Amino acid sequence: MNKDKVKQIVLDIISEIAPDEDLSDVKPEIRLRDQLDLDSMDFLDIVMELRKQHGIDVPEAEYRQLESLDSCGNYLLPKFEAGAAA
Amino acid sequence: MSGLSAALRLAMFGKNVLVLEKHYVVGGLNSFYARKGRKFDVGLHAVTNFPSPSSGKTSPLLRACRQLRIPFESLNLYEQSRSRISFEDKHIRFNNEFSFFLNEIYENFPKEKDRFRNFLQKMEDFDAYSINVPDLSTRSILKEAFAEPLLGEMLLCPTSYYGSAQENDIDFATFTMLFDAIFKQGLARPSHGIRAILDPLVQKLDEMGVKRLMNNAVKKIKTYNGKATEIVMDNEDTYTADHIISTCGLVETEELLTKKKTPPKENKMGNFSVIETISVFKGKPTDFGWDETVIFYNDDQEFRYEKPKESMDSTSGVICIPENYQDPHNQKVDESRLRITNPANFDKWDSLEEPAYIAEKARCETVMLQKALEYLPKGQIQKKDFSDATLLKDTFTPRTIKKYTNHANGALYGSPVKSRSGSSQIKNLYLAGTDQGYIGIVGAMLGGIAVANNRILRPA
Numbered sequence: 016m017n018k019d020k021v022k023q024i025v026l027d028i029i030s031e032i033a034p035d036e037d038l039s040d041v042k043p044e045i046r047l048r049d050q051l052d053l054d055s056m057d058f059l060d061i062v063m064e065l066r067k068q069h070g071i072d073v074p075e076a077e078y079r080q081l082e083s084l085d086s087c088g089n090y091l092l093p094k095f096e097a098g099a100a101a
Numbered sequence: 102m103s104g105l106s107a108a109l110r111l112a113m114f115g116k117n118v119l120v121l122e123k124h125y126v127v128g129g130l131n132s133f134y135a136r137k138g139r140k141f142d143v144g145l146h147a148v149t150n151f152p153s154p155s156s157g158k159t160s161p162l163l164r165a166c167r168q169l170r171i172p173f174e175s176l177n178l179y180e181q182s183r184s185r186i187s188f189e190d191k192h193i194r195f196n197n198e199f200s201f202f203l204n205e206i207y208e209n210f211p212k213e214k215d216r217f218r219n220f221l222q223k224m225e226d227f228d229a230y231s232i233n234v235p236d237l238s239t240r241s242i243l244k245e246a247f248a249e250p251l252l253g254e255m256l257l258c259p260t261s262y263y264g265s266a267q268e269n270d271i272d273f274a275t276f277t278m279l280f281d282a283i284f285k286q287g288l289a290r291p292s293h294g295i296r297a298i299l300d301p302l303v304q305k306l307d308e309m310g311v312k313r314l315m316n317n318a319v320k321k322i323k324t325y326n327g328k329a330t331e332i333v334m335d336n337e338d339t340y341t342a343d344h345i346i347s348t349c350g351l352v353e354t355e356e357l358l359t360k361k362k363t364p365p366k367e368n369k370m371g372n373f374s375v376i377e378t379i380s381v382f383k384g385k386p387t388d389f390g391w392d393e394t395v396i397f398y399n400d401d402q403e404f405r406y407e408k409p410k411e412s413m414d415s416t417s418g419v420i421c422i423p424e425n426y427q428d429p430h431n432q433k434v435d436e437s438r439l440r441i442t443n444p445a446n447f448d449k450w451d452s453l454e455e456p457a458y459i460a461e462k463a464r465c466e467t468v469m470l471q472k473a474l475e476y477l478p479k480g481q482i483q484k485k486d487f488s489d490a491t492l493l494k495d496t497f498t499p500r501t502i503k504k505y506t507n508h509a510n511g512a513l514y515g516s517p518v519k520s521r522s523g524s525s526q527i528k529n530l531y532l533a534g535t536d537q538g539y540i541g542i543v544g545a546m547l548g549g550i551a552v553a554n555n556r557i558l559r560p561a
Contacts, residue, residue, distance in 0.1 A: 033167060056168060059554060063114050075559070 016095045018088035025087045028064045032057055043084035065091070070098055102131045102542060103534035104348040105302040106549030109169055112309040114558055119340060120311060121332070123318035123507060128299050129348065129534065130506045130513070131542050136495050141379060142295045143497065143505055146395060146421040146440065149263065149282035150543045151180060151289035153197040160286050165546040168554075171301050178289040179428035181394035186255045187476055188399045193255055197287030210252045220246045229277035232521045237273035254404040259283055259397045261406040262419050262442070264540035266371045266514035268407040278540055288394065290426040298542065318507075319349070322357045322530065329358075329530045344557050347525070348534035348549070349507045351516045354525060371512025372408045374499035376445035378466045379438055381493040386422045386437050389487065390478045396420040398476045409444050413465045415472040418443040436492060441473045447499035447511040462496045508535070523552040531556045 022043060029051070030038055036051050047053055058078055065071045071094045073081065080090035105127060108118045126132050130144040152160035152173075166173045186193045193209055195202040207214050223246070228234065239260075243253030257271065260279040265271040271279070291297030306313065317338070322345065323331040332340045347354040352369050386392065399405075400416040424437035431437075443465075453461055474480030474487070499511030508515050519538030523531040537548040 032170070034172065035163075035167075054164070056164065056550075056554065059559065060168070063558060067114055 016092065016099060018092050021088045021091045021095060022084045024069070025061065025081075025084060025091070028061050028068070029053070029057075031064065032060045041084060043088075046082045047084070048082065069095065071095065102128055102299070102302075102545035103537070103549030103552075104129075104346065105299070105306065106165070106169060106546040107346050107348075107533050107553040108311055108549075109302060109305055109309075110550050110553035111557060112306060112311045113170070116557065118306075118311045119342070120306065120313040121317065121319055121334070121340075122313060122315045123349070124505060125316040127303060127313075127315075128295060128505075129545075130502070131295050131299070131545065132505050133295050133299075137493055139381060139493070140294065140296070141495065143501075145290065145295045145542065146263075146419065146423075146442075147181065147288035147290060148176075148178060148298075148543065149279075149286065149288060149541045151178060151197055151287040153180075153199070153285075153287040155199045156281075156286040161282075161547055162286070162543045165543055165550065168550045169302070169305075169546065171298075171305075175301065176297055177292040179292060179426045179431075181288040181290075182425045182427060183393050184259075184288065184395040184397075185393055186258055186397045188251060188255055188258070188402060188404070191251060191255070195284060197289075199285050202284050206252070210247075210249055213247050213249055213252055216247050217252070224277045224280060227273065227277055229274040229281075231274075234274040234521070239271045239273045239276040240269070242273055251402055254399070254402065256280070257406070258399055258404050258417070259395075259419075261404070262397060264514055264544075265406065266373065266512065266519070266535070266538075267517040268373055269405065272519075272538075275538060275540065278544075282540060282543070290423060290428070292428050292430060294423075295542075319347075319357055321359050322347075322354075322527075323359050324527055327526075327528055329527050343529065345530045346523075346533050346549070346552055346556075347530060348532075350509065350534070351518060351520060351525075351532060351536040352509050353507055354530070354532060358527065369516050369518045370509055371514060371516050372447075372510055373406065374408070374445050374447045374502055374511040374513050375442050376413050376450075376465055376469070376496065376498050377440060377442040378469050378494060378496040379440045380470065380487075380491050381436055381438055381495075382487065382490040383436055383492060384490060385431070385434060386424050386439070389483055391422060392425060394422060394425040396476055407444065409446050411446065412449040412461055413443050413445045413469070415443050415469050418469070418473070420473045420476060439470075439473070441469045443469055443472075445499050447503070450498045450500045450511075451503075458498075458500075462498065466494055466496055506535070523548075523556060 026038055062073045081087050108120050112118045132143045134141055150160045150162040152163055180197050183194055183196045193205045206217055247253050260276050264279050318335045319332055320335050321333045322329050329345050397419050419442040421440040424431045474484055503511035515535035520532050521538055525532050531552045533549045533552040539548040
């Protein structure tokens with residue numbers, strides 16, 4: 016697992032919950048909200064898909080860590096690695 | 102509809118869901134039935150909130166589709182042609198372009214132009230979608246907003262008919278939502294009616310293995326220490342659940358509780374109900390020169406939205422011509438429908454025995470049609486032609502609405518008291534649907550979604 020793979024996982028989830036969004040040019044450093052039409056309901060879905068598909072829990076206080084692809088990579092990578100080690 | 106939406110969200114994220122339905126078809130107010138081989142929708146005049154070019158991606162309809170993972174395109178929605186609000190000889194037309202509607206307002210009420218702009222701003226500044234929204238009277242706001250009361254009355258008419266549970270008023274939050282849903286976004290209809298929305302919901306639930314029990318009503322919900330512990334069905338079957346979402350209404354749910362904290366109050370009971378008569382006729386509506394989709398009419402300068410003293414009141418109503426949605430299929434239909442909706446009195450209809458009930462329906466059909474023709478272009482002089490072209494008439498009454506929705510009094514939009522958050526007096530029992538106060542088909546879907554998300558799915 017590495018940060019790029021984590022970012023791809025997040026992008027795959029977004030494409031599932033928002034199939035009408037064009038994800039071909041998402042800038043990793045820019046907030047997802049600023050380049051895609053995602054609202055708080057969509058972020059809740061990203062969190063829930065992470066739990067459903069990968070067993071990863073993101074507490075509500077830490078939703079902000081998912082604001083961009085880069086921050087997703089930084090924040091989620093240790094969680095993926097911990098999951099793989101367990 | 103709200104129950105199915107909530108069930109789908111819960112099942113999507115691994116919850117074990119059971120759907121209990123009193124009726125033998127799904128949908129509640131947004132349901133369907135068949136007569137003589139033809140399918141009819143119960144509630145659906147229009148899907149509001151159509152994401153028109155001027156409203157962009159902000160439409161709650163797109164939100165609902167996304168949350169339920171139903172592609173928007175799969176609904177096959179077609180937009181209205183043009184609709185109208187008519188009060189005596191004053192007409193405001195509207196389509197799904199907000200600028201057209203604005204222009205109509207400014208042409209009909211030139212002196213109100215600035216005041217109307219201020220009013221739009223007032224709505225923009227008001228957070229109608231918040232859970233803790235103040236309860237304000239739209240009627241008093243409109244009275245203050247305009248110098249010509251008629252403008253306010255005309256705005257109240259379509260908004261009330263498409264979603265007010267109160268008589269003669271709407272709370273300002275609901276009004277703002279309806280105004281957005283009808284005018285800023287727009288009206289559309291699925292090519293195959295309400296089933297285009299219900300079928301994918303049900304199909305997805307089936308695919309996920311969600312069990313649906315039909316034609317069996319909940320008789321009571323047993324509670325202990327402020328928690329719902331068991332559901333008892335009419336056939337005495339029982340179920341237990343960690344969480345229960347009830348979509349049968351606020352007062353109606355309270356009545357199912359074995360230990361009530363407070364008895365239902367009269368002011369919690371909705372009173373407004375309708376009768377609708379549907380004429381199926383040969384040909385296309387344009388054969389009669391009727392090219393509009395929905396017409397909201399009122400005989401007077403003042404709009405009355407209330408339970409009539411008699412069984413029905415035709416002095417105000419809604420006319421809907423589904424074949425005037427811009428569905429290419431409608432270009433080649435060989436029969437069409439004229440739907441006429443008027444306020445009706447539940448008690449009068451409920452007290453009628455079968456022969457009298459049928460006779461009263463027939464009497465009302467004639468009165469309603471006669472009045473509606475006055476509001477359709479050249480309606481009066483085409484009366485005989487229309488009557489000759491009519492193949493079938495069907496009418497549903499407040500009693501039918503009660504059958505489909507379980508709402509006390511056959512109240513079209515349920516209780517005037519709303520619970521946005523879906524909380525009830527019982528910890529693990531939530532309310533969804535009409536009595537959350539979100540409006541129409543889209544509101545039903547989003548209401549169910551919100552309760553599932555916020556009450557059950559969202560991690561603590």
